[in-house]
Amino acid sequence: MKKVIQGIMVIGVGVGILGMSHVTASANSQYSGSRSKSVRLVWRKSMKQHAFTATTGARYSRHLGIRYSNNDVTPTVTWYTDAHEKLYKKYKGHNAIYYHVKSADGTLQGWIWRGYLKPVAATGATTSQTATVSEPQGKLGSKNEDQFKAALKQLFPGTISDASLNREANSAAYPVDAVDGDYVGANQTLIHLRNPKSDDQPFYFQAYKSLLNVAGYPATVRAKYAGWHIGIDIHNGWGDEGANRGDAYIYLEPAK
Known part of the structure; x- marks a missing residue:
């Protein structure tokens, strides 16, 4: 009889443990x-x-x-x-x-x-590095894509990097069935610089200044966006949902 009671106690403890495990799992999932x-x-x-x-x-x-x-x-x-x-x-x-x-x-x-x-903020003195970025001389590639973006921001002096606008620019640069592409919210300005070359040709940073001038954004106009928030992304793939390699998307929004 004593062994039977001990067996019941062991089963009871086992059920209790299983019950606690179930509660813990349910709390998380x-x-x-x-x-x-x-x-x-x-x-x-x-x-x-x-x-x-x-x-x-x-x-x-x-x-x-x-x-x-x-x-x-x-x-x-x-x-x-x-x-x-x-x-x-x-x-x-x-x-x-x-x-x-x-x-x-x-x-x-x-x-x-x-x-x-x-x-997640990049480690190191990101602000000072960005402030001293010079125009990249090489062609667009995964290794210098961030340099291209930083240099593009320098073409809009006094603007403030905005993570939310960067996400919008990313959605425009990498659209899905054209759903996200080129969406512009109230009070926002979107500048889409289209790569005039075919996707398989290298794209150099110097071309962006010319594209901005053609789009109606010479240096005098860009200077007026000082104090605005900015988000930038560049399509670095090989033709995806209407976006070409080298296409740049620049979102601007006045400070709130």
Whole structure:
């Protein structure tokens, strides 16, 4: 009888442990069928890698069915993007863009609304380096793409780099089915500099000044944007959804 009682106690403890494990898992990962049914996929596509952190909101499966974790649980994790998707929220009547992210070691992943993501600042004296950037002499390539962007910003003296506008410029430079491309919000100015050459030819920075002049933005006009916020991206692929390699997208918005 004593052995039977001990056996019952062991089973009871085992059930208790399993119950605690289930509670812990549920706290971090929860499924909601109603949430999944409340959205409709508009498009989903790969994107360039960008580094972000997130301390608000949550991380979900690709159709929001499973909530993996709240972002305040992983405030120090650096997330790297590899895809994005647009979801139509049926009950709210508007769209939302989610980025698919992974941790550096690949152990964590999921979809986070881009409004919750904050760009990770580059290490080192970024401000002073940007202030002294000279016009790159080489052709556009992955190694000097950031130099091209920094030099383009210098053509708009006194402007303030804006992470939100950089994301909009990125969506325009890498559009998905032309949904994101060339969207311009209220009070915003978008300058789209089209590469006049074919995609397989090198694109040099010096051409941007000429393109700006042709577009009606000589130095005297660009100087008037001092104090405005700016976001820049350059398409560095090989012809994608209407964007050509070397196309530059410059978003400008007055300071609030």
